[in-house]
Amino acid sequence: MVNVQFATSVHIILALALMSKETKRLPNSDSLAESIQTNPVVVRRLLSLLNKAGLIKSTRGKNGGVQLKKSPPEITLKDVYLALEIEECVKPHNKPPHKECPVSCSIHGIMSSIAEGYQKTNLKYLESLKLSDLLKKIKA
Amino acid sequence: MVNVQFATSVHIILALALMSKETKRLPNSDSLAESIQTNPVVVRRLLSLLNKAGLIKSTRGKNGGVQLKKSPPEITLKDVYLALEIEECVKPHNKPPHKECPVSCSIHGIMSSIAEGYQKTNLKYLESLKLSDLLKKIKA
Numbered sequence: 033m034v035n036v037q038f039a040t041s042v043h044i045i046l047a048l049a050l051m052s053k054e055t056k057r058l059p060n061s062d063s064l065a066e067s068i069q070t071n072p073v074v075v076r077r078l079l080s081l082l083n084k085a086g087l088i089k090s091t092r093g094k095n096g097g098v099q100l101k102k103s104p105p106e107i108t109l110k111d112v113y114l115a116l117e118i119e120e121c122v123k124p125h126n127k128p129p130h131k132e133c134p135v136s137c138s139i140h141g142i143m144s145s146i147a148e149g150y151q152k153t154n155l156k157y158l159e160s161l162k163l164s165d166l167l168k169k170i171k172a
Numbered sequence: 173m174v175n176v177q178f179a180t181s182v183h184i185i186l187a188l189a190l191m192s193k194e195t196k197r198l199p200n201s202d203s204l205a206e207s208i209q210t211n212p213v214v215v216r217r218l219l220s221l222l223n224k225a226g227l228i229k230s231t232r233g234k235n236g237g238v239q240l241k242k243s244p245p246e247i248t249l250k251d252v253y254l255a256l257e258i259e260e261c262v263k264p265h266n267k268p269p270h271k272e273c274p275v276s277c278s279i280h281g282i283m284s285s286i287a288e289g290y291q292k293t294n295l296k297y298l299e300s301l302k303l304s305d306l307l308k309k310i311k312a
Binding site: 036039118121124128129135136138149150153169 | 210
């Protein structure tokens with residue numbers, strides 16, 4: 033799950049952006065799951081995170097469904113990445129320092145600084161990818 | 173395990189670099205595990221991956237143990253990262269295309285290109301971090 037949640041979320045927001053142009057009926061977690069060929073439970077969990085981050089909104093009722101809360105040029109993949117609260121693989125380990133070992137006493141500070149630089153680099157890249165630019169790459 | 177294997181491996185190579193200067197006795201997975209305060213099995217698994225990538229070597233016998241195979245200025249965190257074969261969170265999902273959905277038919281290509289750029293950005297950052305520079309940050 034963790035390893036494809038980013039791709040699945042990008043799929044969801046691309047589908048929402050495209051569907052809003054093409055149809056008057058809003059999609060729901062079932063129609064999105066059908067498009068992605070995944071389980072609606074997976075889609076609902078991701079929609080909940082995207083909603084919490086202010087990227088989408090859901091409305092209930094006969095004409096209800098899911099839609100983007102911002103326009104495609106206003107959404108970047110940094111927003112999606114942060115919404116998912118993904119656990120980085122580059123981060124300090126959680127072991128207590130072993131007082132006789134100088135590496136052990138310094139590793140938390142060293143790894144924190146590396147992790148900070150790593151995340152900054154990643155987010156800068158993801159911020160350069162706008163939903164509006166990705167939409168242009170979809171073959172009609 | 174996945175989430176701290178990078179930090180644990182950085183700890184291992186820093187400890188190997190420092191121990192090779194300070195003692196004549198080579199460390200083994202037990203002494204490394206004690207320094208990191210983790211299980212020797214975890215250390216052995218990581219040593220096996222670091223060994224496979226040509227970063228360390230192990231010798232058996234009375235004076236045996238683990239040592240770096242390259243000098244600290246020759247090892248970067250890119251080498252460590254690649255050695256661990258970490259699964260990226262930014263990568264295409266594995267669902268088959270749903271032929272009626274244009275997003276579904278284009279998502280694999282879009283996500284592959286994003287994942288490639290993401291990895292390139294990450295590796296460039298990690299390559300800038302040399303083991304020799306990290307060693308200077310260890311408080312004696």
